[in-house]
Amino acid sequence: MEMREKIAKAQRVVVKIGSALLTNDGQGLDVESIAKWVEQIARLRESGKEVVLVSSGSIAAGMTRLGFSSRPKQVNELQAAAALGQMKLIGLYESYFVNHGLYTAQILLTNDDLSNRRRYLNARSTLRTLLSFGVVPIVNENDTVVTDEIRFGDNDTLGALVANLVEADVLIILTDQLGLYDKNPRNHDDAQLIPRAFASDDRLEAMASGGAGALGSGGMLTKIRAARLAARSGADTVIVSGRENEVISRVVAGEAMGTWLQPEHGRLAARKQWLAGHLKSRGSLVLDDGAVKALRSGGKSLLPVGVLDAEGAFSRGDMVRCTDERGLLVARGLVNYGVAEALKLMGHASSEIGSILGYEGEPELIHCDDLVIV
Numbered sequence: 001m002e003m004r005e006k007i008a009k010a011q012r013v014v015v016k017i018g019s020a021l022l023t024n025d026g027q028g029l030d031v032e033s034i035a036k037w038v039e040q041i042a043r044l045r046e047s048g049k050e051v052v053l054v055s056s057g058s059i060a061a062g063m064t065r066l067g068f069s070s071r072p073k074q075v076n077e078l079q080a081a082a083a084l085g086q087m088k089l090i091g092l093y094e095s096y097f098v099n100h101g102l103y104t105a106q107i108l109l110t111n112d113d114l115s116n117r118r119r120y121l122n123a124r125s126t127l128r129t130l131l132s133f134g135v136v137p138i139v140n141e142n143d144t145v146v147t148d149e150i151r152f153g154d155n156d157t158l159g160a161l162v163a164n165l166v167e168a169d170v171l172i173i174l175t176d177q178l179g180l181y182d183k184n185p186r187n188h189d190d191a192q193l194i195p196r197a198f199a200s201d202d203r204l205e206a207m208a209s210g211g212a213g214a215l216g217s218g219g220m221l222t223k224i225r226a227a228r229l230a231a232r233s234g235a236d237t238v239i240v241s242g243r244e245n246e247v248i249s250r251v252v253a254g255e256a257m258g259t260w261l262q263p264e265h266g267r268l269a270a271r272k273q274w275l276a277g278h279l280k281s282r283g284s285l286v287l288d289d290g291a292v293k294a295l296r297s298g299g300k301s302l303l304p305v306g307v308l309d310a311e312g313a314f315s316r317g318d319m320v321r322c323t324d325e326r327g328l329l330v331a332r333g334l335v336n337y338g339v340a341e342a343l344k345l346m347g348h349a350s351s352e353i354g355s356i357l358g359y360e361g362e363p364e365l366i367h368c369d370d371l372v373i374v
């Protein structure tokens, strides 16, 4: 499918704005551009699309406040600059979004948070809930508690992990170049823009090994790796210049701009592959005929009311097998409750979850996004 058709259908979009771009290569936060990106994101929200913003810029904003002219070398100074600058950054976004009638929410994450299954699920649930409230989540790395990440890391990877987390259709990486070139355009006048490739194409890495700008940390290499990560949940990635007029609106409208890095597999196929290949089952749920029928008809979540029994020692976030009463495998999925809770909830309506467990949790035992029908 052509870029125009595929991206124009995107419902959930992650926009990552890099340091090099946000700061005009180190000249302090580019507030005029920020206002323009916010305006475009606000229009996307109005048209019914869901947007998560992943924004760098905290270190750069902190440096300006501290009067530093170059990026500190010491990690503790970087962390302090980030903590200070994050206030400025988020304050700016909040005031611009409020002018468009939208609220923002600050999410600070680390890689560690996302590799821990429990925290991953909590982050995902918070992000999904914020999107359902019509809020624009603004994500950055939690620089206070990471060291290697701010020394070497980048927000491209974070953008991709967020795209995985919310199952975005597209990750738009705004940067200071028109897209990915066959060599670093800062050093080569004859560099050619790559309009389109598969994210998995091995030749891309060699093109991107030319380093980053003054304030950016990852360069194009981390953007390509991010596109590969995003492709794992079936998301397309577009690397494009944030300085192009109306760039976010135009990309989402399907205009061919920048570099489009496609996943090899569609979203569902990618997710199925990940679910099938990634995790071992920790237990099983026995479903009644109604639940089996609902799951097989497609697009339905598994609710506690359709469950007859739970076996195994599974915890929240584990993979479980779903079988019919005869033991025939119907589906596999990531369960929202541990076995003790599942045993208490089975056979009950979701509206009773709060009174049975003493807290309100997700209404489904397995969300349809986390379910693979066999």
Ligand SMILES: Nc1ncnc2c1ncn2[C@@H]1O[C@H](COP(=O)(O)OP(=O)(O)O)[C@@H](O)[C@H]1O
Pocket (backbone or CB within 6 Å): 017, 018, 019, 020, 021, 174, 175, 176, 177, 179, 180, 181, 182, 183, 184, 185, 186, 207, 208, 209, 210, 211, 212, 213, 214, 215, 216, 217, 218, 219, 220
């Ligand atoms: N093949 C390439 N194509 C485009 N840019 C490249 C390439 N190789 C290296 N770069 C560099 O990557 C930089 C963008 O990365 P970076 O500075 O980390 O930006 P950001 O802060 O937006 O993430 C560009 O300014 C460019 O110098």
Ligand SMILES: N[C@@H](CCC(=O)OP(=O)(O)O)C(=O)O
Pocket (backbone or CB within 6 Å): 017, 018, 019, 020, 055, 056, 057, 058, 059, 060, 082, 140, 141, 143, 150, 153, 154, 155, 156, 215, 216, 217, 218, 219
């Ligand atoms: N999290 C930090 C650094 C992240 C960063 O610069 O990444 P990138 O924009 O990908 O080069 C910040 O907000 O300044």
